[in-house]
Amino acid sequence: MRISSFSGFLSYVRKALRSPATFGRMALVMVAVALPTVWLSGVGAAAQDQGQQAGQAAEQTLVWTADNSYTAYKSAPTTATAGLVTIVFETNASTGNTFGMTHTLTFDDDSPGYNHDVNINIMASPFDTSGGRHEVQVNLTPGTYRYYCEIPGHAGMVGELVVTSPEPTDTTPPQVSASVSGEQNADGDYVSSASVTVSATDAESGVDTVEYALDGGEFQAYTAPVPVNQVGEHTVRYRAADKAGNTSEVQSVTFTVVAPQPKDTTPPTVSADVSGTKDTDGDYVESATVTISATDAESGVDTVEYALDGGEFQAYTAPVPVNQVGEHTVRYRATDKAGNTSDVATTGFTVVAAPPPAETPLTVTASSRCLGTSVYVAVTAVNDGDVPATVALTTPYGTKTVADVAPGKQAYQSFNARATQIGAGEVTVTGTSSIDGEKVTTPYEAAYSAISCG
Ligand SMILES: [Cu+2]
Structure with missing residues (x-):
């Protein structure tokens, strides 16, 4: 044990002090300081190694x-x-x-129960070579160290x-954000005023300061939401610093404040368009579709309504088909979001039935008669159309085709029945003409009566 050899040394010193005449005072001082100097060189070397490993200077000094x-x-x-510590022991x-x-x-x-990872054993006295003041560096770890005087x-x-863990070092700046609130118009601009709220959080040392700068102004402390009333485009820059001195990068938010709109007192403009296939009279063939449009430059269109013929007004959501043949009236109106309703406007139109299919119009007659004792069947087809027609006359007693029968003219043929009497029967006539560029063939039938020529 170190103490045994050391106490021997001390009793030697005490004796020497009681009888200083035995030794020269100089010699005593030399012996007294020589031993602690040797001891300290060992401790100091160890501490120096620890310091170099830590790679940093000791920030704490502990003085006994x-x-x-x-x-x-x-x-x-x-x-x-805990960490690198400079220990000073001074007695003088x-x-x-x-x-x-x-x-x-x-x-x-x-x-037991104490940290034993630091080896310190400093002997000091006022007359040692350090004047009783000794300094070493050691690396303390969390826990409790016990110390004492060995004399x-x-x-x-x-x-x-008692050694505690150091606080973790905060090197992360705060998270900072800003939000803009206020009444916005359809473009996203703020009407009359906006309010900018800046928020910052710091998970480690905590937020210290929050600052903002409006437009080109200087940064200033943020304490409450910032009202911005001036009409125009604005930029608010903002940043926050934590208690460890980390400052966030400057961020910004840009927005526009606009003057409030004057109250809307103008009703919407509303119009109706009727579409469909028109005939030459301008009537709609089979159906018409009514499309209603409304615009409002200020508050905007809220509702569009229509009423068909004598019906009630109802919400207009899509073009309205009208299929019933006859004359129609559609009334319509629109209301804006400020509650202005347009005057009722009206549009009228007529829906007509689809025209009959094209035909080659003929008036066909057939008759039976006697010529002597012979029966003849006579067929007449008058071209009632506007264009020439090819007319085919067909009877049980023969067929005759007459081309290019002019309008108003007729095709005629009398067929010999080669009999003295015949029963009643029918003839078939077809008329073919070119109508609107297409060949249209229309069949007709005509009856003739029974006859006896004997
Ligand atoms: Cu002591």
Whole structure:
């Protein structure tokens, strides 16, 4: 044990002090300081290695002092933060040691319940080569260290040093954001005024300051939502700093404040369009579709309504088909979001039935008669159309085709039945003409009566 050899040394020193004449005073001082210097060189070297490993200078200095008392250190730290620490142990006239007393600062290296990872054993006295002041660097870890003075009879000089973990270092700036609120128009602009709210959070050291700058202005402290009333485009820049001194990058939000719109007192403009297939009279063939359009430059169109013929007004949502043949009236109106309703407007139109299919019009007659004792069947087809027609006359007694029968003219043929009497029957006539560029063939039938010529 170190203490056994050391106490031997101390008794030697005490004897020497009581009889200074035995030795030269110089020699005594040399011996007294030689040993602690050797000890300290070992501790210091170890501490220096730890410091180099940590790669940084010690930021904490812990100072123990001792005076003439052998029951307590004059001063000693009680707490420290883990990490590289400069330990100072001083006992000399400036700390009240006027007797030339020797003390040690020794860290307990075996008692249960204490940290034993730091080896400190500093002997100091006012007359050593350091003048009683010694300094070493060590790396303290979280936990409790016990220290004491090793000098026999100094058992009361004991204490504990509690070391805690350092706070983590905050290197992340705050998160900062801004929102703009207020009444917005359809373009997203703020009507009359806007309010800018800046929010910042910092998960580590916490938010220290929030600042904003309006348009080209200087940054200033943000304490409450910022009202912006001036009409125009605005930019608010903002940033926040945390308690560790990290400042966020400057961000910005841009928005526009516009003057309030004057009240809308103008009703919508509304119109109706009728579409469909028109005939030459301008009537709609089979159906018409009514499309209603409304615009409102200020508050905007709210509702469009229509009423067909004598019906009630109803919401207009899509073009209205009208299929019923006859004359129709559609009334219509629109209302804007400010409650202005247009005058009722009216559109009228007529729907007519589809025209009959094209035909070659003929008037066909057939008759039976006697010529002597012979029966003849006579067929006449008058072209009632506007264009020439080819007319085919067909009877049980023969067929005759007459081309290019002019309008108003007729095709005629009398067929010899080669009999003295015949029963009643029918003839078939077809008329073919070109109508609107297409050949149209229309069949007709005509009856003739029974006859006897005998
Ligand atoms: Cu002591």
